[in-house]
Structure formats: structure tokens, C-alpha cells
Amino acid sequence: SQQGEEDPQALSIQEGENATMNCSYKTSINNLQWYRQNSGRGLVHLILIRSNEREKHSGRLRVTLDTSKKSSSLLITASRAADTASYFCATDAAYGNKLVFGAGTILRVKS
Amino acid sequence: DAGITQSPRHKVTETGTPVTLRCHQTENHRYMYWYRQDPGHGLRLIHYSYGVKDTDKGEVSDGYSVSRSKTEDFLLTLESATSSQTSVYFCAIASGIDYGYTFGSGTRLTVV
Numbered sequence: 693s694q695q696g697e698e699d700p701q702a703l704s705i706q707e708g709e710n711a712t713m714n715c716s717y718k719t720s721i722n723n724l725q726w727y728r729q730n731s732g733r734g735l736v737h738l739i740l741i742r743s744n745e746r747e748k749h750s751g752r753l754r755v756t757l758d759t760s761k762k763s764s765s766l767l768i769t770a771s772r773a774a775d776t777a778s779y780f781c782a783t784d785a786a787y788g789n790k791l792v793f794g795a796g797t798i799l800r801v802k803s
Numbered sequence: 804d805a806g807i808t809q810s811p812r813h814k815v816t817e818t819g820t821p822v823t824l825r826c827h828q829t830e831n832h833r834y835m836y837w838y839r840q841d842p843g844h845g846l847r848l849i850h851y852s853y854g855v856k857d858t859d860k861g862e863v864s865d866g867y868s869v870s871r872s873k874t875e876d877f878l879l880t881l882e883s884a885t886s887s888q889t890s891v892y893f894c895a896i897a898s899g900i901d902y903g904y905t906f907g908s909g910t911r912l913t914v915v
Contacts (some may be wrong), residue, residue, distance in 0.1 A: 723901060725903055725904075734907055737905070742901070790861065791848075794845050
């Protein structure tokens with residue numbers, strides 16, 4: 693079963709625009725993480741936000757977490773063609789040392 | 804990816820044969836994981852390890868076994884490969900439960 697569900701499934705934008713991806717989950721968590729996967733490659737860790745945090749920034753990335761709604765969003769500002777990838781949220785589901793991943797959002801940034 | 808390697812990168816095998824995939828790390832991390840990735844399913848956890856000889860099942864463990872006799876190596880065995888096990892397999896490592904995972908480059912396995 694997938695703890696995290698990303699929305700939208702696919703997103704196509706122009707270079708320079710902002711991209712927003714959303715993640716919803718079902719049970720309480722200790723932390724929520726976002727990963728990027730370029731085609732044919734392994735996943736790369738982007739950012740981790742803990743359950744007691746509401747917002748976190750890393751470069752052009754901004755992540756928010758709303759535990760009351762069991763949801764998170766990833767914002768990529770001023771997108772570049774190199775941001776084209778799949779993006780996954782993952783939660784630890786508050787029951788241990790393993791992550792459960794959603795099905796991902798495919799982002800395409802057109803130059 | 805730095806610190807973690809998977810072998811082989813690609814493998815084609817016949818139905819019914821055993822297959823072993825290897826994950827090797829040089830980071831001395833405690834936690835190691837095997838996931839499979841299939842279209843529409845994201846990543847699903849097969850097995851994981853929280854120390855030498857300490858392993859546990861994940862969401863899709865049927866038909867798979869693992870072993871971890873050394874900190875640096877985590878082996879995934881398909882006891883009798885089936886076509887439904889055709890997938891891309893990823894190994895990941897983590898130093899603790901509040902840290903991000905580092906993923907390997909994956910093994911593309913095709914069972915014919």
C-alpha cells in the first residue's frame with residue numbers, strides 16, 4: 693500500500709515557471725521526505741521535513757507540511773530544463789525505520 | 804552513486820532460476836533496504852536490514868529472501884524467478900531513521 697499519494701501525476705511547464713507538487717498521506721508520521729529521480733537513475737534525496745516543522749527551504753525548493761490535513765507540497769521556483777524528472781514523496785509512517793513512497797509526479801520543464 | 808553500488812546493473816534470467824542481486828556500501832551505514840520499482844506503483848519495499856543478521860520483511864516480500872552477513876553487503880535473492888518479478892530493483896542505505904536515503908543506480912532484471 694502507498695502511504696503517500698502525489699498530485700498531479702504529471703505536470704508540464706515552461707522554463708522559468710514555478711512547479712508545485714502535492715503529497716497526501718494516511719497515518720501519522722515522524723518525517724516526510726522528497727526525492728527526485730532522473731530517467732534511468734536512482735532516487736536522489738532532496739529535503740526532509742519533520743512532523744513538528746511547517747516549512748523548509750533548500751535553494752529553489754520549498755516544502756510545506758500540514759499534519760492536520762496530512763499533506764505536503766513541494767514548490768520548485770524558477771524551474772529549469774534540468775528539473776525535468778520524477779518527484780516522489782516518502783513517509784516513515786511513524787512505525788519504524790523504513791520509508792513508504794508514493795507513485796510520483798512526472799515533471800517536464802520545456803525550454 | 805557515491806558509497807553504494809549495485810550489481811549486476813542488468814540481468815536477464817529464465818523463469819524458475821534463482822537470482823541474487825548484490826548491494827555494497829562503503830558508508831558503514833546501519834540501515835539497508837531493497838525496493839522494487841514498477842510503472843504506476845512507485846517504489847515498494849521488499850526487505851530491509853537494521854544491522855548484521857538483522858532483517859525484516861517489507862510490503863512485497865513473497866518470493867524474496869535477503870542476507871546481511873557483513874555491514875557493507877546486503878544480498879537479495881529471488882528463490883525461483885517468475886515473470887512478475889521483472890522489475891527495476893533499488894538498494895538504499897541510511898545512517899538513521901531521521902536521515903535521507905542514498906540510493907544505488909538500480910538493477911534492471913528481466914525474467915523470461
